[in-house]
Amino acid sequence: MAEALEERRARAALARLMEPSDWVGLALVAALGPVDALRVATGSIGPGRELEGELRRVLDRQAGGAQQSLLGDALQRWAPRVKDLAPERDLATMERLGGRVVIPSDDLWPPALADLELGEPVCLWMRGDLDQGVPALNRNVAIVGSRDSTNYGNSVTGDMAAGLVHRGYCVISGGAYGIDAQAHRSALAAADEADGVTTMAVMACGLDRYYPAGNEDLLRSIAARGIILAEVPPGSAPTRWRFLQRNRLIAALAGVTVVVEARWRSGALNTAHHAAGLGRPVGAVPGSVYSANSAGTHRLLRDGSATCVTDATEVAELAGPFDATGATGQQEVLADHDGLGVEDLLLLDALPIRQGVSIDKLAAVAGLPARSVLAGLGRLESRCLARQDGSGWRRARRP
């Protein structure tokens, strides 16, 4: 118990010391475990002779750059933050916010994060309806996109998120304006008492603040009825680096990532590329070729890194077998000529609509022998496509 607490405290401190995806720091944790890694990182114990080699081995670096000390650089990088370390204060802050620090040995830890390998976060800070647990990978769909979304993008997002929640999925997004907010909002609105967690917001800043400020009410609702989580500790500002790294968490937590709208350059594309890198399916929503907000999704479709998705059913297909509703996509509507052979098709087209004609005339018009015309008329009649009256044979319409 004391040991578990010590690990939790160490991971919380490491999260404050290191930026997300600090590879040397993560290699240090992998080599020594979090408690000793923190001691080395803060200078309270020396690194030991073998450590530099061990880190290079974990990071798969060649000895070529050996003049440069990976660990020495890292220690200098972390040093300015050592004096401000106060993991107990951070743990207390989370408790006050009704949240916790989650570490890999906890039940709440999402196993899917292991796919990030060395890039797995040292800990997660979480608030929200944690008793329900974090939904499993195949129940999570990320919906991401432009902050300055269009009405079109908002409509698609709203329909898609609601449709996914109705099918039992949880909608993950980044809590930003535009597509993200619409996805969270619609997922909350579509939630039923029985649904469990229907939406999770993965933040690029500490959970003690609501960012962006304009989404405060929405983020409060998610913190109450869904889950908000971050890799960075309370008090952390949302920097560009943290946004980019946050995107990898969204991609790793979701079984499928869908980009609804994205400009030619967009953070949502970064999330999509993380997802593709993890081997997770990526969906992209098509839109007008004249909309700058669809240029990025079309780019994903064009370069083959995403599948075209137009509704929740198609997203659920990408997500795989979790869908239990048996809902189907676009229904095939049978046309008159479906299932007809070539001869019957020729005959059908040869049949006049108003005035009936003779078998011989039909044979000449359709280019068929009279024998085939007779047999074909029988088949068409049985399908209610041809009928005979005083004037001869003519077209009938299916009832």
Added chain:
Amino acid sequence: MAEALEERRARAALARLMEPSDWVGLALVAALGPVDALRVATGSIGPGRELEGELRRVLDRQAGGAQQSLLGDALQRWAPRVKDLAPERDLATMERLGGRVVIPSDDLWPPALADLELGEPVCLWMRGDLDQGVPALNRNVAIVGSRDSTNYGNSVTGDMAAGLVHRGYCVISGGAYGIDAQAHRSALAAADEADGVTTMAVMACGLDRYYPAGNEDLLRSIAARGIILAEVPPGSAPTRWRFLQRNRLIAALAGVTVVVEARWRSGALNTAHHAAGLGRPVGAVPGSVYSANSAGTHRLLRDGSATCVTDATEVAELAGPFDATGATGQQEVLADHDGLGVEDLLLLDALPIRQGVSIDKLAAVAGLPARSVLAGLGRLESRCLARQDGSGWRRARRP
């Protein structure tokens, strides 16, 4: 010369006798040549003992169905039309219309049709600006789509067709309402004196009529300044079978086929599938997920049979190396942070915008050693991204 005339006359007659893609008829031509094939087809010479076996060999049919005579059935199929054969009249009609019958030995014959193998038409009926010749496969792009197109589809079609003509391509379509008409119209409007043939209409009916009637003016313009062509002889009505077969000609004549708008079921999808079957690239234009007229193009994108294309440049990329304009697609716009390393990115985000700060403060905020902060500030300053004043270091904006 007399021999060439005899072949032309025979092919013209065969085109009237047989529907497009009449496999037994085409095998007969392959086995005996057009002149003798016509004699057999009309009963003026007997089929000979070996012919049935030869046809089966050409058609790769097993002897299993040998009780049924392929040729016997075909002869009965053709018989009702024999008495109306008048190839000289059809040749004269074409001459009167300023057109001709084109056969495979003619210079005008598009070599690309050979990719249809046995399905290559026995002849083509052509009208228009024939002295310019039929553009080569890699200069032809087919643009097809819904007859009941939306304003959106019409706009995309117009922009795309004009852009392709400006790049030196010829736009092929089917002369129908909607996307087809828009493609032809825009290609004619974009034509310059020097451009050669900029549009070709492939018809499902005889060239003695303009079908549909509402496109008469447009089709007259194409017949004057472009090319209209058909596989069926003058006087032939546009039946469903002929439309479907016409689609294979569009696909075979074009180096790329683009579907702009198509419903879930649409003739344009048939053209796309013909193109894919011939190994020709297919492009599909994305649109609103709420538009029934884009359901078919999204279906193509989703099942992987088409590449997402949003403008003429992207179509030209699909078409390959013919594009000589050097026009490029969407330009990359460089952002402030492009090309920065991770440390410089962290530093850039740590720089305050208004009030300058010290190196030590920057080191703590960015999580970098002071040495790296100094070096990084130098790099950012040289890119005009950082500047120093009395209060310390702060962010600058690129000029």
